[in-house]
Amino acid sequence: MAKINDNYLKLQGSYLFSTIGKKVREYEAAHPEKKIIRLGIGDVTQPIAPAIIDALHKAVDEMGAAESFKGYAPDLGYSFLREIIAEKDFKNRGCNIAADEIFISDGAKCDCGNIQEIFSTDNTIAVCDPVYPVYVDSNVMAGRTGDFDDTLGQFKGVVYMPCTEENGFVPQIPAEHADLIYLCFPNNPTGAVIKKEELQKWVDYANKSGSVILYDAAYEAFIEEEDVPHSIFECDGAETCAIEFRSFSKTAGFTGLRLGFTVIPKALKIDGVSVHDLWARRHGTKYNGAPYIVQRAGEAAYSEEGRAQIIEQIGRYKENAKIIAEGLKAAGYDFSGGVNAPYIWLKTPDNMSSWDYFDLLLEKANVVGTPGVGFGPHGEHYFRLTAFGSRENTIEAMDRIKKL
Ligand SMILES: Cc1ncc(COP(=O)(O)O)c(C=O)c1O
Numbered sequence: 401m402a403k404i405n406d407n408y409l410k411l412q413g414s415y416l417f418s419t420i421g422k423k424v425r426e427y428e429a430a431h432p433e434k435k436i437i438r439l440g441i442g443d444v445t446q447p448i449a450p451a452i453i454d455a456l457h458k459a460v461d462e463m464g465a466a467e468s469f470k471g472y473a474p475d476l477g478y479s480f481l482r483e484i485i486a487e488k489d490f491k492n493r494g495c496n497i498a499a500d501e502i503f504i505s506d507g508a509k510c511d512c513g514n515i516q517e518i519f520s521t522d523n524t525i526a527v528c529d530p531v532y533p534v535y536v537d538s539n540v541m542a543g544r545t546g547d548f549d550d551t552l553g554q555f556k557g558v559v560y561m562p563c564t565e566e567n568g569f570v571p572q573i574p575a576e577h578a579d580l581i582y583l584c585f586p587n588n589p590t591g592a593v594i595k596k597e598e599l600q601k602w603v604d605y606a607n608k609s610g611s612v613i614l615y616d617a618a619y620e621a622f623i624e625e626e627d628v629p630h631s632i633f634e635c636d637g638a639e640t641c642a643i644e645f646r647s648f649s650k651t652a653g654f655t656g657l658r659l660g661f662t663v664i665p666k667a668l669k670i671d672g673v674s675v676h677d678l679w680a681r682r683h684g685t686k687y688n689g690a691p692y693i694v695q696r697a698g699e700a701a702y703s704e705e706g707r708a709q710i711i712e713q714i715g716r717y718k719e720n721a722k723i724i725a726e727g728l729k730a731a732g733y734d735f736s737g738g739v740n741a742p743y744i745w746l747k748t749p750d751n752m753s754s755w756d757y758f759d760l761l762l763e764k765a766n767v768v769g770t771p772g773v774g775f776g777p778h779g780e781h782y783f784r785l786t787a788f789g790s791r792e793n794t795i796e797a798m799d800r801i802k803k804l
Contacts, residue, residue, distance in 0.1 A: 407543040410555070416533065416774035417441055420758070427762055437797040439724075439785045440768040442588065442742065444653045446716065448697075449709035452652060455700030459693035473689030476680060477504025477661070481695045484702045485661060489646070495633035501665050501676065503683055504698075506658040506690050508618045508647035512582075513538040514686075515614060515643060515662070518678040519580060526559035526578030528571050530589055530775030530782070532616065535582040553777040562778045563590060569736060569745070570594050573605050581606065583632075584616035586623060589775045589784040590745040591737015596629045603632065606641035612668070612675070613642040618660075621651035621714055623740045631663075639665035643675070650742065650788075652701040652710050659690055659698045717742050720794040721787035727798030742787040745772070757783050765800035 420440055428436060448456075462468035476482070482499040490497035505511050513534050516525075521544050527535050536555060539545055546556025554560055559578045561571035569592035571583075583602065585594045606613045615632040623630055632642045644663040648654035664676040690698075700706045721738035728735045728746055735746035748757040754771030761767045761783075772782030789797065 405541065405543075407541050410540050410545070410547050411537060412548055416770070419774075420768065420770065423758070423762065424768055434766045436762075436766045436768060437789065437793045437800075438768045439789050439794070439797055440770045442650070442786050442788055443655050444650065444717075444788050445790050446653055446713050448653050448657070449701075449706055449713060451703055451706035451709055452697045452700045455703075455706075456693055456697045459696035463693065470692040473692050473695065475684045475687060475689050476500075477502065477690065478692070478695050481699050482661075484699055485646075488702050490631065490633060490663075493630055493634060495631050496639065497631075497633055497663055497665065501663055503662045503664065503679060504690050504695060505660050505662060505683075505687065506694075507649060507654075508616065508645040508660040508662075509534055511660060511662045512614065512616055512645045514682070515645075515679070516542055516544065516580065518675065518682055519612070523579035524557065524559060524577070526561055526574055526576075526581045528563045528582070528584065528587070529554070529560040529777060530563060530772060530779035531582070532584055532588050533775065535584075535614070535616075553773075560776070560778075563587070563592065564778060565734075565736075565747075568592060570598060573602065577609060577611070579611055580614060581611050582614045582616070584618070585628075586617075586619040586741035587737075587743075588619065588741075589743055589770065589772065589779065590782075591739075591741035591743035592745075593623065593625070593628045593740045595627050596634060597627075599629055599632060600635045603635040603638045603641060607637050610670075611641065612670070613638075615642055615644045617644055618647040619650055619741050620646065621710070622718070622742055624718075625740055628740055633663070633665070639667040641668065643668070648698055648701060651714070652698075652706075653713060654694075654697070657694050657697060659694050716791065717787045720789060720791060723791075723794050723798055724785055724787060727802055731802045731804070738787065744785045744787070746783050746785065748772075748781050748783055751781055754780055754783055760804070761801070764804055765797070767797045767800055 482502045486499040559574050563569040569590040620630045632638045648659040666676045668675045724744050725738050733746050738744040754773040758771045770784040772779030
């Protein structure tokens with residue numbers, strides 16, 4: 401008889417965004433006249449930049465002509481894209497990353513969910529609390545955790561690293577050893593960033609303790625402060641202990657197009673085994689490459705024109721973040737984030753629970769955000785707003801919140 405992977409049964413039933421969706425649908429059905437503004441899910445709203453659209457059109461035409469038609473893409477990505485990424489994202493920042501250490505994919509979610517597969521199920525993982533849920537759930541599915549502890553709101557066997565106001569939402573190196581350490585900066589959900597000297601401490605620790613850092617830099621393009629690293633490979637020695645995930649989703653508005661990449665240096669070895677080679681093997685077996693037209697679109701994001709258009713788009717989201725920050729300040733909220741990141745992490749008023757505040761905002765301001773507790777117990781009494789809405793909606797949402 402077939403048996404299921406019963407690790408899946410440990411997963412917590414209602415995923416955060418489906419609960420939010422349900423509550424919003426119910427409210428809309430009861431109040432069809434109300435205009436709801438969504439500043440919850442981190443999805444972009446601006447259309448793809450013109451230079452990228454041009455590249456897409458051109459690539460589509462190539463697919464329609466026998467002499468330029470492309471079939472399966474190379475498993476690991478076209479070299480035109482890998483080369484330009486290596487140069488612009490890494491060499492230009494002093495990181496010693498070669499094109500063949502870059503694996504193109506259809507987004508960072510799959511990569512940071514799948515990466516755990518090439519590591520032993522005996523490994524322990526460390527994650528931030530609050531956390532982007534993919535890191536935890538993918539390890540639950542693989543059987544790398546115990547059951548969910550309802551009292552603690554955490555899975556057994558996982559090292560949770562609290563991110564609190566006291567530590568500026570940047571975790572301390574845990575006292576307990578973890579083999580795989582997930583870090584995400586700029587952070588989703590808190591919007592926090594890590595300074596280079598702090599990240600260097602993690603790299604030194606990982607090299608000393610034989611841990612691997614799984615570094616999610618999906619929001620790298622939002623960094624504006626000088627001493628904030630764009631890549632973990634800006635730190636000395638990171639090539640022997642780190643893997644980095646990047647995404648075109650929030651950088652270039654590709655949430656619908658789908659494109660990302662993972663960097664695994666060849667120098668990263670465990671017991672003499674090349675992690676790079678294992679990931680190449682896994683990619684080759686389970687993945688048939690991101691579409692040619694999307695990779696050409698990705699290439700256009702690095703052209704002079706494309707780059708300028710993207711910077712302008714990100715600038716518009718950053719302006720939204722400022723509008724949210726100013727509105728919250730005027731309304732007397734405590735909050736952080738929103739400077740090097742598209743997320744604003746606010747403390748709920750009067751110590752309200754995250755879900756009570758969600759209900760209040762939905763019912764009284766018709767604004768949807770994300771309850772912090774949905775990202776982990778240390779997110780309780782916090783709430784996430786995103787800067788990805790339209791300008792008009794962001795202004796209106798803040799006017800409504802100020803009037804609460
Ligand atoms: C921290 C983090 N990593 C990865 C992703 C997923 O990126 P992608 O759209 O490339 O799959 C997201 C998307 O919200 C994210 O917040």
